[in-house]
Amino acid sequence: MPAPLSPAARTRLASISKQLKAKFPDSDSRLAAVAYAIYVCQGARRSNENMPRLFSAAQVVLPDYLNSISVLDYFLNEEADGPVDQQPLAYRATRLINDLANLNAGSVDLTSKAKLSANWMELPARELPFQLLLLDKIADPAELIELDPRLPSLVLGQLIRIETSDTDQPSEIIPAGLAELIAKAFPLLPGQAALDVTFGLGGMTAAALEESPSARFFAQEVEGRALQAFLGWLRIQIMPGAESALVQLGDPLTHAFANLAKTRPVDLAYVYEIEPTPKGELLRFMTQHSESGERLVSLWEAAKSRLNQVESELEQVEKERAAIGYRKEDEARAVRPAAEREAVGRELEHRLKDLSFRRESLRAMKDHLRGEFEEIDGRLRASRREFREAGLSVNRNDSRDLKLIKHALGEVTASGAVVAVVSGRNLIRPAIVRALRAYLPSDQNWLDTVVELPRGVAGAGERVAMLVFRKGRTAKDVLFVDASRIAAVVKAGSEDAVIDITSPELPTLRRQRVEDLSEAFVNRLAEIIRDRVEYDGVSAKVEISVALGESIDLRPQQHLSSLGSARITIEKLRQRLQASVEQTRKASAALQASRAALGLAPLNPQSGPAAPRPSGS
Amino acid sequence: MSQKFPHVKLEDVANVRAGIPSREIDRPSDDGVIPVKVINPIGLAGTYLSKVEGEDASLPGPVATRHGLKEGDILTPSRGIFRASLLDKEPEQLSGGFQLVAGPLCHVIRVDADKADPAYVAWVLSTPTIQAKMTASARGAAVRLYSRDALAEVDFPLPPIEMQRLLARAARDAQALMIARRDEARLELAITTQELSEILGFNA
Numbered sequence: 001m002p003a004p005l006s007p008a009a010r011t012r013l014a015s016i017s018k019q020l021k022a023k024f025p026d027s028d029s030r031l032a033a034v035a036y037a038i039y040v041c042q043g044a045r046r047s048n049e050n051m052p053r054l055f056s057a058a059q060v061v062l063p064d065y066l067n068s069i070s071v072l073d074y075f076l077n078e079e080a081d082g083p084v085d086q087q088p089l090a091y092r093a094t095r096l097i098n099d100l101a102n103l104n105a106g107s108v109d110l111t112s113k114a115k116l117s118a119n120w121m122e123l124p125a126r127e128l129p130f131q132l133l134l135l136d137k138i139a140d141p142a143e144l145i146e147l148d149p150r151l152p153s154l155v156l157g158q159l160i161r162i163e164t165s166d167t168d169q170p171s172e173i174i175p176a177g178l179a180e181l182i183a184k185a186f187p188l189l190p191g192q193a194a195l196d197v198t199f200g201l202g203g204m205t206a207a208a209l210e211e212s213p214s215a216r217f218f219a220q221e222v223e224g225r226a227l228q229a230f231l232g233w234l235r236i237q238i239m240p241g242a243e244s245a246l247v248q249l250g251d252p253l254t255h256a257f258a259n260l261a262k263t264r265p266v267d268l269a270y271v272y273e274i275e276p277t278p279k280g281e282l283l284r285f286m287t288q289h290s291e292s293g294e295r296l297v298s299l300w301e302a303a304k305s306r307l308n309q310v311e312s313e314l315e316q317v318e319k320e321r322a323a324i325g326y327r328k329e330d331e332a333r334a335v336r337p338a339a340e341r342e343a344v345g346r347e348l349e350h351r352l353k354d355l356s357f358r359r360e361s362l363r364a365m366k367d368h369l370r371g372e373f374e375e376i377d378g379r380l381r382a383s384r385r386e387f388r389e390a391g392l393s394v395n396r397n398d399s400r401d402l403k404l405i406k407h408a409l410g411e412v413t414a415s416g417a418v419v420a421v422v423s424g425r426n427l428i429r430p431a432i433v434r435a436l437r438a439y440l441p442s443d444q445n446w447l448d449t450v451v452e453l454p455r456g457v458a459g460a461g462e463r464v465a466m467l468v469f470r471k472g473r474t475a476k477d478v479l480f481v482d483a484s485r486i487a488a489v490v491k492a493g494s495e496d497a498v499i500d501i502t503s504p505e506l507p508t509l510r511r512q513r514v515e516d517l518s519e520a521f522v523n524r525l526a527e528i529i530r531d532r533v534e535y536d537g538v539s540a541k542v543e544i545s546v547a548l549g550e551s552i553d554l555r556p557q558q559h560l561s562s563l564g565s566a567r568i569t570i571e572k573l574r575q576r577l578q579a580s581v582e583q584t585r586k587a588s589a590a591l592q593a594s595r596a597a598l599g600l601a602p603l604n605p606q607s608g609p610a611a612p613r614p615s616g617s
Numbered sequence: 618m619s620q621k622f623p624h625v626k627l628e629d630v631a632n633v634r635a636g637i638p639s640r641e642i643d644r645p646s647d648d649g650v651i652p653v654k655v656i657n658p659i660g661l662a663g664t665y666l667s668k669v670e671g672e673d674a675s676l677p678g679p680v681a682t683r684h685g686l687k688e689g690d691i692l693t694p695s696r697g698i699f700r701a702s703l704l705d706k707e708p709e710q711l712s713g714g715f716q717l718v719a720g721p722l723c724h725v726i727r728v729d730a731d732k733a734d735p736a737y738v739a740w741v742l743s744t745p746t747i748q749a750k751m752t753a754s755a756r757g758a759a760v761r762l763y764s765r766d767a768l769a770e771v772d773f774p775l776p777p778i779e780m781q782r783l784l785a786r787a788a789r790d791a792q793a794l795m796i797a798r799r800d801e802a803r804l805e806l807a808i809t810t811q812e813l814s815e816i817l818g819f820n821a
Contacts, residue, residue: 011650011675018643570811577804584801587794594787 009148016139017158023134024159030231031093032131033159036139037234038062038071038100040152043141044238057152057238061103063096071096072132089128101230108233109248135159153206153239160201160231174200174272174421177517178457179207182270182419182466184526190214192267197252197408200225202232204270209239217245218264220252252407253400269408271420273401274464300380303373310369314362321355324348401426402435405467409446415472417448424452424463427554436554439469441476442545448473449529451481452556457517468529477541479532480556483525490520492528492535622776627742628769630733631726635695635765636719637684642674650675653685654715658694658722661702663796664743665736665789669704669711676718684718689735691726692719693742696762699751701726701742703735724768734778736785741773 005013024032044057066074075092101108135155144151157176182204188194192215196205199219209217217236221229226249233247248255328348331341401422408418426432427450439447449468457464463484483489528539542559592602627633642655654671676684686692686708693701708717719725726742728735741747750771755761776784 007652011652014652014673014675015643015650570808570815573804573808573811577801577808580797580801580804584794584797587790587797591787591790591794594783594790597783598787600787 005148005150009151012144012147013151013154016155019134019138020155020158024131029131029159030227031128032135033156033231034093034097034234035071035075035128035132036135036141036152036159037156037231037238038066038096039135040141040145040156040238042066042070043145043152046142056236056240060100060237063099063103066096072136075132076129089126093128097230107237107246108230109246149240150210153235156231156235156238157203157206160235174198174203175457175517176203176207177522178421178453179203180211181517181522181526182421183207183211184522185529186268186417186419187530188212188215188268192216193218193264194268194270195266195408195411196220196270197404197411198270198272199229199232199247200272201228202235202247204272205232205245206235206239208270209236209245213240216264218266219245219247220255221247221249222251223249253403265413265416266411267413267416269412269416269418271401271404271408271418271422273404273420273422275401275423275425296376296380296383300373300376303369303376307366307369307373310362310366314359314366317355317359317362321352321359324352324355328352399432399435402432405469409469409471412471417471418469420467420469421453422465422467424465424555426467427452427463427465433554436467440544441478445473445476446471447478448475449479449481449532450554450556451525451529452484454484454486454517466529475532475541477543479529479534479539479541480559481525481528481539482556482560483521483528483538484557486518486521488538489524489528490518492524492538620774622774624772625733625775626770626772627726627738630775631691631728631738633765633769634725634727636721636723636725637676637680639721641676641680641684642721644677644680650677651681652715653681653718654712655718655720656686656692656723657720658697661692661694661700661723663792664700664702664739665705665792666702666711667705669708669717671712671715671717672720674718681716681718686717686719686725687727689728689730690719691728691735691739691742693724693726693763693768695722695724695765696757696760699748699755699761699763701739703739705736724763724765726768733775734781734785736789737781738773740785740788742771747771747773 004010020029038060041057041060041062044055069077074096075089139152139155141152144155186208188208189212192212194205194208194215194217196208196217196219199205199221202219205217205219208215219229219232221232229247229249233245236245236247328345331344331348334341336344401420405418405420405422408420412418426436436447438444441447446469447467448470449466451466451468453464453466455463527533528535532541534540537560539556540560595602637655643650653674653676654669655674656669656671660670686704688704688707690704691701692704693699704711704717709715711717726738728738751763751767752761754767754771755763775781
C-alpha cells in the first residue's frame with residue numbers, strides 16, 4: 001500500500017487544485033494537459049540524470065526538437081513557427097502529439113487507425129499560452145517531483161477532470177473516489193495483471209497502479225475516444241513505477257488484442273460503463289439533429305409564406321376582375337355619348353385583359369409554389385417521423401455493459417475476477433437480471449458481490465451499482481452491500497450506526513447525492529468488499545436459490561431489510577438509554593444548581609436535588 | 618423603564634472583526650501553507666460549541682496566524698438568521714487537530730476577559746432581544762445582512778463579572794440538558810419502534 005501524501009504535498013495539491021478550478025473554469029485544458037505531461041517528462045530527466053525519480057516519465061521517447069528546448073518554449077516561442085495565433089499553435093500541438101504517439105508505439109498503440117491529427121486540430125489552442133504559463137508558475141514539475149513524485153500525475157488528473165455536474169449525461173470517465181475504492185478493494189499482488197477494458201482517461205488504471213505498483217496493466221479503449229486514451233496513457237507514464245502499462249485502441253468487443261490470455265494471463269478486469277438516462281440520450285439526439293431540422297423548418301416557413309403571398313395576390317386580382325365586371329354592367333346601363341362609352345369600354349377591356357394575364361401567371365406561380373411547399377412539407381413530416389422513431393429507440397438499451405462483463409469474464413484466468421461499475425437499473429431490469437442469473441451461486445457461482453453506490457457518484461442522476469464476479473470461488477452466498485447512505489457505511493459496526501438506522505431522518509438520507517467520496521467512506525467500503533464483512537443494515541451475505549421461471553431482483557436493500565437490521569439488539573439500545581438517562585439526570589441537576597445559585601426556583605422537582613458543584617468550575 | 622444593570626456596546630468589551638476574506642483562502646505562498654478548517658455559518662449549531670465541522674483549506678502561515686480562532690472567541694453569521702456560538706474549547710480539540718478560522722460569511726467577536734465573560738456575551742447575543750435588535754438593524758430584503766458595525770454597536774446589559782458567570786453557567790447547563798433529553802427521546806423512540814416491530818414480526 002502506498003504511503004499517504006505528506007501534509008506539505010497534500011496542501012500543495014489542494015492549492016493547485018483550487019487555482020486550476022478558478023483559472024480554467026470552462027476552458028478546454030486538454031492541450032495544456034498534454035504539454036504539461038511532456039513538461040513533466042522533461043522535468044523527470046532534468047531532476048537527476050543518473051537516477052530519475054520518475055523513471056517511467058524519463059523513459060518516454062520525445063521528438064528530437066524537444067532535446068534542446070522545453071515544451072513551454074516550443075509552444076510559447078513566437079519565432080519558432082511565425083506569429084502565435086490559433087493555427088500555428090494547433091499545428092504545433094498536432095505535430096508534437098503525432099510524433100509522440102509514433103515514437104512510443106511500443107506502449108501506446110494509437111496510430112494504427114485513429115485519426116489523431118484531425119481530432120487534435122479541433123481542440124481550441126487560443127488559451128494554451130496562458131494555461132502553460134500558469135501551470136509553470138503554480139505546478140513546476142521539477143519542484144513537484146522533489147516534493148513527491150506522485151504530484152505531477154495528480155495535477156494532470158485535475159487538469160483532465162471531466163465535469164460531472166450534468167446528471168443526464170454521466171461521466172464517461174471513472175471518478176477518482178470510485179477508482180480509489182476499487183483499487184483498495186481489489187489489490188493486486190506483484191506479478192499479477194489487470195485489464196481495463198474501458199480505459200477512458202486512465203483513472204482506474206492510475207488508481208490501481210498507485211495501489212499496486214508491482215502489478216502489470218493492460219488497457220483498451222474504443223477508437224472514438226482516442227484523445228482520452230492518449231491523455232490517460234500520458235497520465236500513467238508520469239506515475240512512479242508505470243513502465244508496465246500498455247494501452248491499445250480498439251473496441252474490446254471486436255478487438256481483444258490487449259490481452260493474449262496465454263502470454264499475459266489477466267487476474268482482474270475492470271469494466272466501467274454507465275448508461276446515460278433516456279432523457280439525456282434524447283437531448284443529445286435532438287442536439288445532433290437540430291441543425292438540419294432547423295434548416296428544414298425555415299425552408300418550410302419560407303415556402304409557406306411565399307405561397308400565402310401569391311394566394312393573397314391572386315385573391316386581390318380576382319376581386320379587381322369582379323369589380324371591373326360590375327363596372328362594365330353599370331357602364332352598359334349608363335347614358336353617355338357613344339364615343340365616350342366606347343372609350344370607357346375599351347379601357348375596361350384593357351384592364352380586364354391585364355388582370356386576366358396577371359391571374360394566369362399568378363395561378364402558374366401558385367401551382368409551382370404549392371408543389372414546392374408540398375415537397376418541403378413532406379420532407380419535414382418524414383423527418384419528424386424519423387426523429388420520433390429514433391427518439392423512442394434511444395430508450396432501448398443495447399446491453400453494452402453486460403457484453404463487456406461477459407467479454408471480461410472470458411478474458412480473466414480461471415481464478416480471476418471482474419469488477420464492473422454499471423447503471424443501477426441493471427439490478428431490476430428483467431432482461432439483465434435474467435442474464436445475470438447465470439452467474440448466481442445456484443448456477444456458475446461467479447457473482448460474488450453486489451454493491452449499490454450513492455447516487456451521483458458517477459455523475460449519474462440515478463443509482464450506480466458495482467458487480468463483482470470471481471471465477472472459481474467456493475462460497476455459496478452473495479454479499480449485498482447498500483452503500484447508498486454515506487453515514488451508514490462510515491459508521492458501520494459502531495454504536496452510532498444503531499441510532500442512525502432507526503432515526504426518523506432515514507428516508508431523506510436515502511436520496512443522498514454525492515459527487516466526491518470521502519476517504520473514510522472509501523476505506524470502510526473497500527474493507528467491507530475486500531473482507532466480505534457483514535455490518536448491520538449495510539452489508540449481508542445471502543444465499544440465493546432461484547427456481548427456473550422465478551423472477552429475482554438484485555437490489556441490496558431488500559436483502560438487508562430481512563437480514564442486516566435484525567441484529568440491532570434492543571439490549572444495546574437499552575444500554576445506551578440507561579447512559580443517556582444518567583446524562584440527563586446529571587444535566588438536570590447541574591441546571592438546578594445553576595438556577596439555585598441565581599436564586600431561581602427549581603423547574604422540575606422530580607429531577608432530584610441540585611448536584612453539588614466542584615469548586616472552581 | 619429603568620435599567621437593572623448598565624448597558625454597554627459590544628465594541629466596548631470586545632473586538633469585532635469580519636471573517637477571513639475569500640481571496641485569502643487557498644492562496645499560494647512561497648513560504649508554504651498550513652491546513653486549517655474554515656467554519657461556515659451552517660456549522661454554528663448551538664450557543665456553546667463542543668464540536669466543529671469545517672471545510673478544509675490551506676492558508677499561508679501569517680494569514681493563518683492573523684485569522685486563527687482561539688478558545689473563547691464568539692462567531693456570528695453575517696447573513697441569514699442571527700445567532701452566536703462560543704468556541705468552548707481550544708480549536709484543535711473542537712476540530713480534531715486543525716487550526717480554525719471563521720469563514721467569509723462570519724463575524725468574529727473576541728471578548729476582553731477583564732471586562733466581560735465570553736460565555737455570558739455569547740449567551741446574551743443569542744437571546745431573542747438581541748436577535749430582534751440585529752434584525753432591526755439588518756439590511757437586505759431577501760436575505761438579512763448584518764454589518765460588522767451594526768454588530769459592534771449592539772448594546773446589552775453588563776452585570777458584575779461574577780453574575781455574568783452564574784448566568785452563563787445556567788445557560789450552558791440548560792443547553793446541555795436539552796441535548797441530553799433529545800438524545801434520550803431519540804433512544805426511547807428507537808426502542809419503541811423496535812419493540813413494536815417485533816410485535817408485528819418485522820425485523821427492521
